[in-house]
Amino acid sequence: MAIRTAVIGLGIMGRRMAEHMVLHPDFTVATMWDPDPKACAAAQAVAPDAVLAASASEAMADVDLVYLACPPAPRKAYALEAAATGKAIFLEKPLGVDIDESRALVAELEAAGVPAAVNFTQAAGAALTDLRRSIDAGALGPLCGIDIIVTYSAWPRAWQKDADWLRFAAEGGMTREVISHFLFLSERVLGPLSLSWAHAEYPDDTLCETHVAARLVNRDGLPVSVLGSVGGAQPDRQEVTVKGEKASRRISEFSIDTVSTGGAFAPTSDALADTRATSLKAQLDDMARLMVGDPSRLATPQEALRVQILIEGILGQKRTHP
Numbered sequence: 001m002a003i004r005t006a007v008i009g010l011g012i013m014g015r016r017m018a019e020h021m022v023l024h025p026d027f028t029v030a031t032m033w034d035p036d037p038k039a040c041a042a043a044q045a046v047a048p049d050a051v052l053a054a055s056a057s058e059a060m061a062d063v064d065l066v067y068l069a070c071p072p073a074p075r076k077a078y079a080l081e082a083a084a085t086g087k088a089i090f091l092e093k094p095l096g097v098d099i100d101e102s103r104a105l106v107a108e109l110e111a112a113g114v115p116a117a118v119n120f121t122q123a124a125g126a127a128l129t130d131l132r133r134s135i136d137a138g139a140l141g142p143l144c145g146i147d148i149i150v151t152y153s154a155w156p157r158a159w160q161k162d163a164d165w166l167r168f169a170a171e172g173g174m175t176r177e178v179i180s181h182f183l184f185l186s187e188r189v190l191g192p193l194s195l196s197w198a199h200a201e202y203p204d205d206t207l208c209e210t211h212v213a214a215r216l217v218n219r220d221g222l223p224v225s226v227l228g229s230v231g232g233a234q235p236d237r238q239e240v241t242v243k244g245e246k247a248s249r250r251i252s253e254f255s256i257d258t259v260s261t262g263g264a265f266a267p268t269s270d271a272l273a274d275t276r277a278t279s280l281k282a283q284l285d286d287m288a289r290l291m292v293g294d295p296s297r298l299a300t301p302q303e304a305l306r307v308q309i310l311i312e313g314i315l316g317q318k319r320t321h322p
Contacts, residue, residue: 002028003291006059006087007050008078009070010034010043011163013092017067017119019046020280026288033059034070039162057081065090065115065291071163072097072171076105079116083108088115088291093184094176094311095304102308106301115290117298120184120307124282124297127257128185130268131242131249135189140244145223146189148182150174151237155208155230166208169315173208174228175200176311181254182240183216183224184299184307189242190218192306198226198314205320214314226314255279 005027007018014034021027029047033056034040040052053059056078060066066082067090068075076096079089089109095118096102109116122128134140155174156166166172187193198214214226239252250258250265255278258265283298290296299307 002026003065003288004028004030004063005065005067006031006033006053006063006082007043007047007067007069008033008056008059009068009092010036010039011069012159014039014067014069015043015046016276016280017069018043018050020277020284021067022047022049023277024281024284024288027065027284030063031059060085060087064088065287068092071165072176076101079105080108080112083112083114083116086112086114089117090287091116091118091301091304093118093120093299093304093307094180095301095308097171097176097308097312099305099309099312102305106305109301115293116301117287117290117296118301118304119283120181120299120304121279121283122181122185122251122254123188123299124286125255125279126282127251127255128188129297130257131251132188134249135242135244139247140242140249141246142244143190143222144243144245145225146186146243147241148179148186148224148226148228149237149239149241150178150182150228151232151234152230153232153234153236155210157236168206169202169208170206173315174230175209175212175315178238179212179226179228179314180307180311183226183310184303185240185251186216186224187303187306190222190224193218193224193310195310195313196223198317199319200315200317202318202320209315212314214317216310 029050033053065088193216196215201211210230212228216224241250286296
């Protein structure tokens with residue numbers, strides 16, 4: 001039988017996931033909820049058979065899985081309410097913005113013993129899977145480190161503007177929303193990281209960061225260098241480069257996989273047309289595996305907590321420029 005799912009939070013991420021759950025043979029969107037009637041109407045268009053519930057609690061009452069795409073602050077309460085009745089949990093990232101609250105959430109999810117994962121979208125994707133395979137086969141040679149570059153002309157991006165909370169420092173910003181994905185990938189490649197130094201610039205005390213730089217290292221001292229900026233007429237740039245002595249791999253826009261042995265980066269021999277649809281299907285494939293106790297490549301809550309600690313450490317190195 002299909003996995004009956006409640007989607008809580010019907011902004012752009014919730015609607016995208018609902019749309020792809022409708023297309024996936026292992027899932028059905030049973031119920032949905034959002035406090036915004038416009039978001040509910042938009043979601044009903046992509047999941048017309050789902051029931052629009054009157055509350056989050058009502059939506060979560062009779063399902064197998066709860067997918068939480070709401071802003072970070074309320075996620076803990078919803079996740080624990082669902083876990084208390086044995087529901088599996090699939091959370092959007094970041095896990096949260098308060099580290100103590102997230103530590104408690106991870107501990108309580110572990111105690112509940114329910115399947116739980118966090119949606120770092122590269123976790124089950126072809127690019128990261130093949131990158132790990134290439135590293136293990138020695139194709140990159142000894143690793144030298146990782147570079148992360150993220151630049152935007154404006155934040156939030158045009159397609160995100162309905163999620164107004166993304167522009168505020170309390171829960172939003174490119175570091176939590178985007179750089180977190182690449183720090184997750186970096187830990188999957190290099191192991192646990194620690195923060196050496198960071199610098200984050202904010203336009204004022206309420207709005208999110210516009211510039212960020214950081215250096216992190218793994219246990220062997222291999223560096224991860226981070227650069228993020230907002231402003232200027234430019235296309236979005238989102239790339240992570242894993243550097244090796246024999247070859248380096250660059251993943252751009254989350255899934256465009258290229259390789260260099262010293263010259264220009266070129267598509268890998270195994271490069272696929274890895275669209276957002278392909279990536280989301282891979283995530284859902286692995287969620288279905290997790291639901292039945294099979295091995296899954298999805299991010300664990302503990303992995304997400306480690307990333308959150310790094311992200312909040314970077315953002316805490318704050319300098320305000322009115």
